[in-house]
Structures are given as C-alpha cells and as structure tokens.
Amino acid sequence: MLKYIAKRLFQMFPTVVGVVLVTFLLFNVVGGDLAATALGKNVSLQMMEDFDAQRGLDKPLFFGYRAGTRAFEDLDASVGRGRWQAWSNATHSAETGTVAIGPQTEILLPAFALDPGRDYEWTVVYRGKAILAGEALDSGRWSRAKIRFGGGRDVFLQTGEEPFELRRLSLRKVVANPFDSQLSFYVRQLLRGDLGTSEYFKQPVARLLADGIVPSLKLTVPIFFIGIVVSVSLSLVCAFFRDTWLDRFFVVLSVALMSINYLVYIVAGQYLLSYKLGWFPVWGYESWRFLVLPVAIGVVSGLGANLRFYRTIMLDEMYKDYVRTAFAKGVSKPRVLFVHVLKNAMIPIITNVVIAIPFLYTGSLLLESFFGVPGLGYLGINAILSSDIDVVRALVLIGALLFVVANLLTDLCYAAADPRVKLG
Amino acid sequence: MTSNDNILAVEDLGVHFGSGDGLVKAVDEVSFTVRRGETVALVGESGSGKSISALSLTKLAPRAARYAGGRILFEGRDMLALSDAELRRIRGSRISYIFQEPMASLNPVFTIQWQIEEAIRLHQRGVDRKREVARLLGLVHLPERLARAYPHEMSGGQLQRCMIAMALACSPDLLVADEPTTALDVTVQREILNLLAELGRNVGLSILMITHNFGIVADLADRVYVMQKGRIVEEGETRQVLYDPRAEYTRQLMAAVPRLHPRTEEEQ
Amino acid sequence: METEKGQSLWGDAWRRLKKNRLAMACLGMVVFFTLLALYGEGVHQYWKWKDATPPFQLADLGKAYTAPGLHHWMGTDGLGRDVMSRLVQGARIAYKVGIVTSLIAIPIGVFFGCIAGYFGGRTDDFVVWLYSTFASMPGLLFILAIAMLVGKGLLGIYLGIGLTTWVGLCRLVRGEVIKHKEQTYVQAAKALGLGPARIIFLHILPNIMHVVIVTFTLRFPAAVGTEVFMSFLGIGVQDEPSWGLMINNARMRLWQGMWWEMTFVTLAVFLLVLAFNLLGDALRDALDPRLND
Ligand SMILES: Nc1ncnc2c1ncn2[C@@H]1O[C@H](COP(=O)(O)OP(=O)(O)O)[C@@H](O)[C@H]1O
Ligand SMILES: [Mg+2]
Numbered sequence: 001m002l003k004y005i006a007k008r009l010f011q012m013f014p015t016v017v018g019v020v021l022v023t024f025l026l027f028n029v030v031g032g033d034l035a036a037t038a039l040g041k042n043v044s045l046q047m048m049e050d051f052d053a054q055r056g057l058d059k060p061l062f063f064g065y066r067a068g069t070r071a072f073e074d075l076d077a078s079v080g081r082g083r084w085q086a087w088s089n090a091t092h093s094a095e096t097g098t099v100a101i102g103p104q105t106e107i108l109l110p111a112f113a114l115d116p117g118r119d120y121e122w123t124v125v126y127r128g129k130a131i132l133a134g135e136a137l138d139s140g141r142w143s144r145a146k147i148r149f150g151g152g153r154d155v156f157l158q159t160g161e162e163p164f165e166l167r168r169l170s171l172r173k174v175v176a177n178p179f180d181s182q183l184s185f186y187v188r189q190l191l192r193g194d195l196g197t198s199e200y201f202k203q204p205v206a207r208l209l210a211d212g213i214v215p216s217l218k219l220t221v222p223i224f225f226i227g228i229v230v231s232v233s234l235s236l237v238c239a240f241f242r243d244t245w246l247d248r249f250f251v252v253l254s255v256a257l258m259s260i261n262y263l264v265y266i267v268a269g270q271y272l273l274s275y276k277l278g279w280f281p282v283w284g285y286e287s288w289r290f291l292v293l294p295v296a297i298g299v300v301s302g303l304g305a306n307l308r309f310y311r312t313i314m315l316d317e318m319y320k321d322y323v324r325t326a327f328a329k330g331v332s333k334p335r336v337l338f339v340h341v342l343k344n345a346m347i348p349i350i351t352n353v354v355i356a357i358p359f360l361y362t363g364s365l366l367l368e369s370f371f372g373v374p375g376l377g378y379l380g381i382n383a384i385l386s387s388d389i390d391v392v393r394a395l396v397l398i399g400a401l402l403f404v405v406a407n408l409l410t411d412l413c414y415a416a417a418d419p420r421v422k423l424g
Numbered sequence: 425m426t427s428n429d430n431i432l433a434v435e436d437l438g439v440h441f442g443s444g445d446g447l448v449k450a451v452d453e454v455s456f457t458v459r460r461g462e463t464v465a466l467v468g469e470s471g472s473g474k475s476i477s478a479l480s481l482t483k484l485a486p487r488a489a490r491y492a493g494g495r496i497l498f499e500g501r502d503m504l505a506l507s508d509a510e511l512r513r514i515r516g517s518r519i520s521y522i523f524q525e526p527m528a529s530l531n532p533v534f535t536i537q538w539q540i541e542e543a544i545r546l547h548q549r550g551v552d553r554k555r556e557v558a559r560l561l562g563l564v565h566l567p568e569r570l571a572r573a574y575p576h577e578m579s580g581g582q583l584q585r586c587m588i589a590m591a592l593a594c595s596p597d598l599l600v601a602d603e604p605t606t607a608l609d610v611t612v613q614r615e616i617l618n619l620l621a622e623l624g625r626n627v628g629l630s631i632l633m634i635t636h637n638f639g640i641v642a643d644l645a646d647r648v649y650v651m652q653k654g655r656i657v658e659e660g661e662t663r664q665v666l667y668d669p670r671a672e673y674t675r676q677l678m679a680a681v682p683r684l685h686p687r688t689e690e691e692q
Numbered sequence: 693m694e695t696e697k698g699q700s701l702w703g704d705a706w707r708r709l710k711k712n713r714l715a716m717a718c719l720g721m722v723v724f725f726t727l728l729a730l731y732g733e734g735v736h737q738y739w740k741w742k743d744a745t746p747p748f749q750l751a752d753l754g755k756a757y758t759a760p761g762l763h764h765w766m767g768t769d770g771l772g773r774d775v776m777s778r779l780v781q782g783a784r785i786a787y788k789v790g791i792v793t794s795l796i797a798i799p800i801g802v803f804f805g806c807i808a809g810y811f812g813g814r815t816d817d818f819v820v821w822l823y824s825t826f827a828s829m830p831g832l833l834f835i836l837a838i839a840m841l842v843g844k845g846l847l848g849i850y851l852g853i854g855l856t857t858w859v860g861l862c863r864l865v866r867g868e869v870i871k872h873k874e875q876t877y878v879q880a881a882k883a884l885g886l887g888p889a890r891i892i893f894l895h896i897l898p899n900i901m902h903v904v905i906v907t908f909t910l911r912f913p914a915a916v917g918t919e920v921f922m923s924f925l926g927i928g929v930q931d932e933p934s935w936g937l938m939i940n941n942a943r944m945r946l947w948q949g950m951w952w953e954m955t956f957v958t959l960a961v962f963l964l965v966l967a968f969n970l971l972g973d974a975l976r977d978a979l980d981p982r983l984n985d
Contacts, residue, residue, distance in 0.1 A: 008938065014821050014824075015821070015824045015825055015828060018821055018822070018824065018825030018828075019825055019828055019829070020961065021825075022825055022826070022829065026837065026838065026841065027841065030838075030841060030842075031841040032826075032841070037840070037841065042979040060691070062823065076450075092538065114485045164527065194950075198514065207796070226881060242487075243487060255969055255970060255973070258969060259913070259962055259965040259966035259969050260962055261917055261920055261921070261958065261961050261962070261965070262917075262921065263861055263920065263924055263936075263939055263958075264939075264958045264961070266963070267939065267943050267946070267954070267958075268958075271946050275947065284502045321523060321528035321530065322481075322528065322529055322530055322531040322532070323527045324484065324529070325531070326520070326531070327484055327522040328482070328484060328512070328516060328520070328523075329515065329516035329517055329520075329542065329546060329590070330513065330515035330516035330517060330543075330546050330547060331512075331516075331542070331546065332512060340531055340534075343531075343534070344531070344532065344533055344535050344719050347533075358830060362877075364927075365832060365833065365836075366921070380834075380836075381925065383928065384836045384840045384927060385836065385926075386928065387840060392833075392836075392837050392840060393837070395830075395833055396829065396830060396833055396834055396837050398557045399450065399829070399830030399833055399834075400825075400830060400834075403827075403828040403829075404828050404832065407828070409449055417533075418532075419532070419533060419574040419576065420532055420574070420576045
C-alpha cells in the first residue's frame with residue numbers, strides 16, 4: 001500500500017506542475033496589465049510600478065536580460081505612440097513619423113524616480129544632436145543607439161542648438177540574472193507558502209483564507225453530508241421500486257431539479273421562505289439558524305444531479321448476474337439491495353464523494369454572498385467583482401490543488417474498497 | 425412410475441414478455457417433469473426459452489416477464505401460487521441454481537466464505553458454518569484455503585465449483601444448472617461435468633441440466649427435452665432421442681453442435 | 693460499428709427518438725426557443741441598422757411596473773420596458789453564448805481527443821496531462837477568473853466557458869477514437885496509404901459524431917446557466933437584456949410584489965434548460981447502441 005501511495009504521489013506531480021503553469025499563464029500572460037485591472041485607471045504610474053514589483057510582474061516572463069518599466073512608456077513616432085505631448089518644445093509629424101525637439105530643451109523623461117540600485121537601458125532611434133542620460137548622441141543620419149546607465153540620477157534629454165529628431169525611444173530595466181523571471185518568482189513565492197497580498201484588504205491572502213475557511217465549512221460540510229445521505233437513500237428507493245411510478249417520479253424530479261438555475265433556488269428561497277413565510281432569517285451569520293436555509297438550498301440544488309448519478313449506479317448493479325445469484329439463494333429483496341448491491345455501488349459512490357471534496361472549499365460561491373456568510377465563496381465573489389487579483393489566483397490555485405489531492409484520495413479509496421484493484 | 429416420483433412437474437407453463445405487437449412467448453405451454461435422483465436435460469438453441477423456463481421454477485424470471493398460465497408443481501405445491509416469503513424459503517434450500525458465467529455470478533466484493541455462509545445462514549440454524557463451508561468445498565474438491573479468496577482471485581473452473589458448493593449448502597432436492605460449462609475451457613468443462621455426475625450419483629440430487637450441447641446430454645442426462653422457440657418439440661430417454669430423433673429440429677441441433685469425446689465412442 | 697452501420701445508426705436513432713414522446717416535446721420546445729432567438733436577432737439587427745435605441749431598451753417611467761395585460765403580455769419592468777421583448781432578447785443572448793462557447797470548446801475537445809486517441813504515445817501523454825490539469829481547475833471560479841481578466845462583457849463569458857468546458861468531450865472522443873483505431877475500416881484506410889489527418893477527420897470522426905452531438909446538447913444548457921449566473925453577478929453581459937440581468941433586476945422588485953418579470957424569466961430559463969437536458973438524455977439513449985440491447 002505504501003508503495004502504491006508513493007507511486008500515485010509521484011504521478012500527481014505533473015498535474016501539480018500543470019496547475020501552477022495554468023494559473024501563471026492565465027494571470028501573467030492572458031491577464032494582460034494586471035495592475036490596470038486591479039487598481040483601475042486613476043492611479044499613478046509609481047503605484048503601478050510598486051504593484052508590479054510586489055508581485056514580480058516587473059521581471060521578464062520566463063527568461064530574459066531586459067524587463068519593462070512603467071517609468072517611461074515606449075515612444076514610437078511612426079504609429080504615434082508615446083507621451084511626447086507632455087514634453088515642452090516637442091512636435092510630432094505624422095507624415096514623417098518623427099518627433100522633433102526644439103533647441104535648448106531639457107526634458108525629464110521617466111515619470112518617476114528610477115531605482116538607484118539597478119541599471120537601465122535606453123534604446124533610441126534618432127537623428128541630430130542631443131544628450132541622453134549623460135551620453136552624447138550625434139548623427140546626421142537616422143541611427144540607433146543603446147545607452148546603459150545606473151538608475152541613481154534623474155534622466156534628461158537635452159538638446160543644444162542643433163535640431164534633434166526621434167523615431168523611437170524606449171526604456172528597459174537591465175536584469176542581472178536572466179532566470180530571475182516572473183515564473184520563477186511565482187514558483188518561489190508558492191514554495192515559501194506565500195499566496196500574495198490582497199489589494200483590496202491590504203492583507204496577506206493566506207490570512208483571508210484562514211479567516212474564511214471556517215464559515216465556509218460550516219456551510220458546506222452539512223450540505224455535503226446531508227446531500228450524500230439524501231441522494232443515496234433516494235437512489236436506493238429508486239432501485240427498490242424500479243420501473244414503478246415512484247422511480248419514474250424521482251427520475252423526472254431529478255431532471256427538473258437539475259434544470260432549475262441555482263439563482264432561482266436562492267431568490268425563491270429567500271423570498272418565499274424567509275421573507276414571505278418568515279421561517280428563516282434572510283441574511284447574516286449569527287447563529288445556526290442563519291445556516292438552515294442556505295444548507296437546505298445547497299442540498300436541494302445538488303440533489304438532482306446526485307440522485308441521477310447514484311440511481312444509474314444502483315440500477316447498473318441491479319442488472320448484474322450476482323444479484324440473480326443472491327435471489328436464487330433465497331436472499332430477500334431489501335437484503336440484496338442493502339448488502340449485495342450497496343456494497344458494490346459503494347465503490348463508485350465513494351469515488352464520486354471524494355472527488356467532490358474540493359467543493360467543501362469553493363462550492364458555495366453564491367450561497368455565501370447571498371446569505372452573508374463570510375466564507376471563501378463570499379471572499380471569492382467579492383474578489384472577482386473588485387478585481388482582487390491575488391485572492392482570485394490563490395482561490396483558483398488552491399481549489400485546483402485540492403482537486404488533485406482529492407483525485408489521489410479517490411484512487412486510494414478505490415484501492416481500499418475494491419478487492420479487485422491490484423496495488424502496484 | 426407414479427406421479428409421486430416426480431419431484432418437479434411443469435404443466436403447460438407460459439411465460440410472456442411484452443404485449444400487443446411486441447408479445448414474445450418466451451415459454452409457450454411447456455410441460456416437463458423431473459424425478460427424484462434423476463438428471464434431466466433441457467436442450468435448445470440460444471433464445472429458445474431454456475433459461476426463462478429454469479428461472480420461472482422459483483419465479484426468478486426477469487421483472488418484465490409475465491406468468492401466463494400453467495402450473496409448476498414442486499413436491500406437489502404450485503410454485504406460482506406461493507408467497508414471496510415461501511418462495512424465498514425454497515430458493516437455495518430446496519431448489520438451487522448454478523449459472524453460466526461463474527465470474528459474474530459471484531459477488532465480486534465478498535469472499536467465497538461469506539457468500540457460502542450466507543446461503544447456509546438463510547436456511548439453517550445452529551450449524552457450525554465454518555466447518556460446513558470447509559465440508560462443502562471438500563465436496564467440490566477445492567482446498568479449504570480458497571474460502572478466504574475473492575472471486576477475482578480464482579479461475580473460472582474454481583468459481584463454478586464454488587457456485588456448486590454454494591448451491592449444495594442446504595442439501596437441495598433439485599439443482600438447476602443453466603449452461604454451467606458454456607463459459608469454461610474444454611478441459612475444465614469436463615471436470616465440472618464429472619463433478620455434477622458424481623454428485624448426482626452420490627448425493628442423490630435431481631438435476632435439471634440446461635445446455636445446447638448434446639455431448640453433455642449424452643454424458644449426464646437420463647431424459648431429454650428439446651426446446652424450440654419456447655415450445656417442447658421432442659422428449660424421451662436420452663438414448664432414444666440421440667439415436668432416433670423424431671423432430672427435424674433435434675437432428676439439426678445435433679449436427680450443429682460440437683461433440684465431446686465420449687459420444688464419438690458411443691457412436692462407434 | 694462499421695461505416696455503413698454508422699449511417700443507419702442515425703436512421704435508427706431517429707426512429708427511436710420519434711417514438712419517445714417526451715423527447716419530441718422537448719425537440720419542439722428547442723425549436724421554439726431557436727425560432728425565438730432568431731427572431732430576437734432579427735429585431736436586434738433591425739435596430740442596429742436603423743441606428744436607434746430599440747424599444748426594449750428605452751425607459752418609459754410612466755409605464756413602469758405594468759402588470760401583465762393586453763398591451764404587455766408579460767408586463768413591464770421598473771423602467772417601463774416590455775418584459776416579453778426583453779425576454780426574447782435574452783433568448784438571443786443565451787443562444788449566442790451556447791453556440792459561441794460550443795464553437796470554442798467542441799473543436800478544442802475534438803481536436804485534442806482525436807490526436808491523443810489516434811497517435812497515442814507522447815501525444816497522448818501530453819493531452820492527458822493537459823486535460824487532467826484543466827479538469828483540476830475549480831469550475832465556476834476558474835470561469836469567473838478568466839472573465840475577470842478578459843474584462844466584463846460577452847467576450848469574457850465566451851472565453852471563460854469555452855476554454856474550460858472542452859475537457860469532458862476531449863476525454864470521450866479520445867476513448868472513442870482509441871476504440872475505432874483498431875477497427876478494420878481504419879486499418880483498411882491505413883493500408884490504402886491515407887494520411888492521419890484524412891483518416892481521423894474523414895473516416896473516424898463521422899463515426900463518433902454522435903458523441904459530439906450529445907455533448908453539444910448537454911453542454912448548451914450548462915453554458916446558458918453559467919451565462920445567466922455571470923450576468924446576474926455583474927461580470928457578464930453589461931447593457932443588453934440578458935436573462936441573468938433581468939433576474940437580478942426582478943429580484944429587487946419581487947420584494948415589492950412585482951412577480952411577473954421574475955416568474956417569466958425564470959420559467960424561460962427553466963424550460964430551455966429542461967428541454968435541452970431531456971433531449972440530450974433521449975439522444976444519448978437513442979444513439980448509444982450499448983444501451984439498446
Ligand atoms: N428481459 C427480457 N425482456 C424481454 N424478452 C426477454 C427477456 N429475457 C428473455 N426474453 C425473451 O425470451 C426468450 C428466451 O430467452 P432465454 O430463456 O434466455 O433463452 P435461452 O434458451 O438462450 O436461455 C428470448 O428469445 C427473448 O426473446
Ligand atoms: Mg440461457
């Protein structure tokens with residue numbers, strides 16, 4: 001058994017890597033400008049730069065010697081990109097695709113003070129004479145130059161008497177260690193157990209998760225267990241009365257329950273049971289009474305799919321030859337069902353139950369927000385609505401990792417429950 | 425021969441599926457008898473209604489089946505008129521079954537010990553079940569240690585022996601064997617058939633042997649019924665039916681099936 | 693299943709389906725909703741062409757909260773807009789989501805499933821790894837995260853649902869292709885020297901089309917449900933009359949006794965999802981030869 005566990009643990013590894021990679025790609029690559037998503041439009045570039053630095057977003061993606069900085073937006077005069085409008089004495093010509101800077105001008109290029117502890121590099125395509133970051137540029141023809149400098153001092157573009165024209169100008173950070181990338185930052189952060197910082201709450205995500213897990217479990221654990229008991233019992237009823245009106249009723253009921261949108265359960269439950277009839281509190285998290293309705297809704301909304309699944313399993317078993325043998329031995333129908341069939345059906349049921357364990361953690365997104373249970377679902381919905389990147393990423397990542405672990409547990413349960421599974 | 429010798433007498437039994445256009449008379453006015461200590465074979469091609477007939481004896485036919493007339497007299501009592509509880513007392517204690525697929529017929533998640541014990545527990549009180557299981561396994565020539573095994577750990581032949589041991593648990597009067605060797609290797613088939621023949625002789629068991637293989641019929645059966653499309657088309661002493669079949673269908677059936685060794689000897 | 697048998701499969705399935713009265717009723721319902729959605733699209737395009745605000749978007753506070761009656765069969769909402777025409781627009785959006793997400797998810801699933809099943813080996817390992825990874829992602833949260841990153845609106849919904857729901861189909865297709873790969877008609881095609889792309893897409897794929905059809909029918913209502921959910925939360929459709937938005941609006945009014953918007957919208961969602969679910973089940977039963985013995 002130990003050997004089997006070790007083997008399965010080892011097989012888990014690629015999926016874990018995959019999960020980390022997918023969350024990384026989703027947020028760092030697909031996600032685009034996370035700082036803009038998270039902070040909105042009306043923040044200073046300095047704040048965005050800090051946001052990036054805190055999350056390693058100011059590094060090359062996978063590997064590289066250069067990384068971007070928000071201190072200076074790339075200027076590309078041919079397509080009219082860049083912030084030359086803010087410069088005194090600069091004129092842009094769309095026809096030639098150039099920015100011309102008048103004589104005797106001094107322009108402070110970066111939007112905020114650069115980090116004195118590191119090196120930067122200008123890349124410039126120019127014609128004419130000027131001084132950039134202390135280096136003299138002088139060329140009669142269009143030419144390209146790279147100027148490397150320390151971030152300690154302010155960086156000016158100074159022109160003399162002669163004209164100076166720009167086509168491109170961009171600023172990059174020089175990266176000392178090319179492997180010091182966003183990916184490695186993310187992985188190292190995870191290895192430290194650091195899930196990042198919530199921009200909204202200004203608190204470590206791990207703290208928020210720790211605070212939220214208990215209310216979540218108070219809601220999902222009852223849903224989970226009551227749900228299993230109810231749906232397995234009903235599926236046994238269906239198996240016992242198969243092909244009768246009762247069985248057919250439950251089949252129709254389960255499809256109907258499945259087809260009712262989750263929202264409807266919540267809205268109808270709150271409106272009818274809490275508001276109209278006053279059976280339950282409408283909103284809040286003060287005593288167990290506040291949890292009754294959300295738990296009931298959770299159970300009912302999951303009932304359809306579970307009942308259908310378990311019923312199929314039970315009926316599949318009912319038509320197997322060993323059931324006929326049991327009847328031929330003189331075993332009574334209840335005993336066939338509860339002993340012979342149930343023990344066999346337990347194997348897929350356990351599998352299904354264990355694989356649903358991650359649900360305990362994320363399963364109640366809506367219930368929590370609508371009933372005011374301060375759990376992870378509440379946190380998650382709010383984080384998504386307020387674009388709290390780190391919280392969302394941590395929730396997704398942990399949900400996925402839990403699923404991977406649940407998968408492992410499923411296999412182990414399978415091995416333990418089914419004598420036919422060979423360990424090895 | 426009086427009818428009292430008959431442990432089982434099926435009279436005009438009808439078992440139907442479906443209705444209207446889809447009506448299937450799986451068993452259609454079938455009559456046959458089994459005497460005490462006798463081995464009777466029910467022969468017919470696949471789908472001719474043998475299994476349904478056999479299962480109907482204790483009302484085990486699939487739920488969709490309708491019993492449409494006739495009587496099944498087991499020791500003089502009409503099985504079709506018995507209550508569920510009375511039927512359960514007969515199943516496994518007075519009439520036992522073994523089936524075609526031993527691997528599928530045993531419950532995969534229980535040990536052999538458990539499954540045989542269950543058969544004993546259902547019908548007998550105050551027996552030392554452990555010893556009884558050991559005795560039964562001995563009866564079918566299996567080592568005692570296999571009791572602790574699960575079905576998937578055994579071969580088809582061993583499993584069929586377990587089925588037989590389980591069927592014999594309460595010393596039944598009638599053993600219904602529904603194609604007990606069809607799913608087995610040829611050599612294993614022979615062993616199982618020998619075992620059944622031996623039990624028939626030594627324990628005095630009546631056997632209703634269902635098969636489509638005339639080799640088996642020749643080997644084991646005292647009398648034969650031939651079934652076609654739910655009806656009995658021929659019946660008689662084994663020798664008579666084998667050497668002088670009256671129905672054309674029987675002849676075709678005999679020509680079609682592979683023959684086992686002993687029959688070729690008999691023919692010579 | 694041989695190729696010729698594959699053809700008669702559809703005929704058989706159709707005959708079986710026709711006998712199933714419930715399934716035919718569901719098919720009728722699906723057709724009805726489809727026509728509704730097409731009509732909605734027509735209206736939508738008409739107003740776009742006229743470059744005017746369509747009436748179902750125009751507030752008319754004088755008519756707010758009219759109960760169902762002759763002029764407004766399903767009443768009006770808080771801004772005096774006709775619930776029924778908004779409902780039709782909601783059907784249009786639901787269909788758009790169901791179809792576009794299918795157009796994203798199904799090709800991905802079929803493509804990966806086919807190459808994994810057909811080539812086996814490293815390719816298979818890679819695809820299995822890929823779908824195990826995606827299967828591990830926590831469903832709704834992952835969809836919402838994608839939508840959050842892509843930005844509010846239909847695009848977020850399309851990508852969120854489309855990029856996450858190909859996994860099940862991929863697994864099914866892979867299994868089917870593995871089964872078919874060994875069959876004589878594939879071996880024969882190989883012996884003729886046909887390339888893998890031809891064999892997969894011209895020979896095997898038509899034979900496993902039923903898996904795709906059933907999957908489409910069953911994932912459609914799921915996608916609609918998710919869209920309603922997302923729009924309700926405010927990260928989905930923004931200023932078009934999506935069912936989710938309508939439910940969100942109606943939720944507030946419900947407490948003041950305006951029951952009609954809520955009732956009709958939830959009924960529409962329920963009927964559409966139910967019809968697709970039942971039809972999908974019936975299709976699977978009719979098309980899956982294993983269950984027909
Ligand atoms: N569950 C069932 N539903 C409908 N018809 C059945 C069912 N089981 C058996 N039948 C019908 O009964 C006939 C006899 O079946 P069976 O007794 O199993 O044949 P066999 O002689 O091969 O044992 C079959 O041809 C079939 O038409
Ligand atoms: Mg049979």
